[in-house]
Amino acid sequence: MQIEFNKVLPKPLSEIEHSAESLWNSKVIFESGKRILLNASSGKGKTTFVHTLMGLRADFTGDILVDTKNTKSLNTDEWVEMRRSKIAVVYQDLQLFPQLTVEENLKLKAELTAPFNSNDAIDKLAFLGLRDKWNQKCGFLSMGQQQRVAIIRALIQPFQLLVMDEPFSHLDNNNAELCMQLIQNRCDELKAGFILTTLDAKDNLTFDYEVKL
């Protein structure tokens, strides 16, 4: 899946001066199957990037093309299809249901596209050290634990592109590496790419190239 940002400038960022290499207000192509790092300091629009790409905000100028199709022309069904099986997202605020258990949170997402494979989900949880949290309500988990559940939830759906908004912000290096390993494996399995936003060190991250904001 190829994504093209063509002169995109969200209104809240229109007052800020952007560098020549910034994604905003210039033409940037996110190549299909590539693992891309989106590195920027706070307030440069990392979350805005995710939200504009996923159709959650429309207050921008310019065009976003997904496989040459302008997102402004997508109808509800096409957006649903895109969110369901083409682009998986780990939102910065995680978007988990605190009143539901880890199992229920994963099941709810998985059942939108395919029958829920609980063994696969349990294996992933175990890999990230959360095996005992299966029946725990998400609201009772720490932020780091919730972050790992949100990553697993994104990984269990089919996707061509995985978009992650600061997914390791609450994780120590060891857990971040484990998560990265899981992400890389899943992307290899699906021959998919990812876009990962981050605001700090990138030593432990493996990626193909970097885009600035």
Added chain:
Amino acid sequence: MIKNLLFKYQEKRQLVIALIGALLGITFLISSVHYLHKINEYGEDSEILGKNTLILQKKVTSASTMGLTKTDFSEKEISKMKLEPFVEDVKPVISNNFRVWFETNDPYVPTFKSDVFIQAVSKEFLDVKSEKWHWKEGERFVPMIMPRDFLVMLNTFMNASGIPQVSDDLAMKLKFRLRISDGQKEEWVDTKIIGFTNEIASILVPENFMEYATKKFAQGDPGKITQIMVAGKEGEFGKLETYMNVHGLESKNSQVVVSRLKSIVGTLFAVILVISIVAVIASGLVLIQYMQLVLSHNKYEVRTLLRLGMHPKLISKTFFRYFLFVFLLVLTAGFGFFVLLKYFVDEIFQTGGIYMNEQISIMAFSSIFLTFIIFTLASYRTAKNEVFTLFNK
């Protein structure tokens, strides 16, 4: 799981209040529609006069006896009355101006004959099928509507003659005839009773027959119009009654009592109906508002489900079905309460001597159906609008 997520953690108190309001509103709505319909229907089957129709005459006073005032109606008086806003129509009641005898003409019944008084009224005032109520020269039978008091008198005679008394149905099968005369020539015509009335004291015949007999046998001047038929507008009987009092008019007491009773009770139920409609609308709005509140409380959940790829139609359908189920429960319970209430109200009416058809009015069912349709549309629209608004947020 979605239902669990969206409805398990909701605040139930407001829902209970809305449900109680809706339940009461619907119970009273069904009840008032049912009884309003039944009251309008009351007495229609048993009488031959049309709806809201009275026969009026002027009150006989000492002055009229001394010839100081008239007891007949002039053309001008009739035309003036027609112009009143609460009056649908006015027509004179034509009385015979020749001699008439009524007699039995059946081998199974002993001869009975009596001088009678016949009258003709315009067909529009009668609630009889038109194919039964017509006559033209050369036809064998003249249809007639008999005062029920006359049948009582006939039965008294039958009893005295040692013959079994006759019912309404049997009387309509017996053969009778009228003898009309101007004192010199006379004619016999066969007649058939097609119905009975408690509202008119004379035998009613079709206008055509009256015209024919008047032309052939009338003596002297045309008969004076001493009675008129008045059809009042629906629900405006009170105004007609006031007019009658002001103009010294009177009607047969039972007619006035029934019409007044129907008018008062009808107005009462109409008021209850309006209150019920307001209550149903208010409780419907509270339910819809509650739906908006649930949606608002679940804004995060709905938005997250949409972000995860759930179709907005599926989410709005979940809300819509939930509230439809709740409303169907309210309607069913409301209908149950109505049946219970009807049992007691019917008992009260029967204790007061008012026997109404006990079947549940089709209008009551229609009101349930209409309420259901309106709520369905409103809740569908609300659910759809609220969910789709969150889709791109």
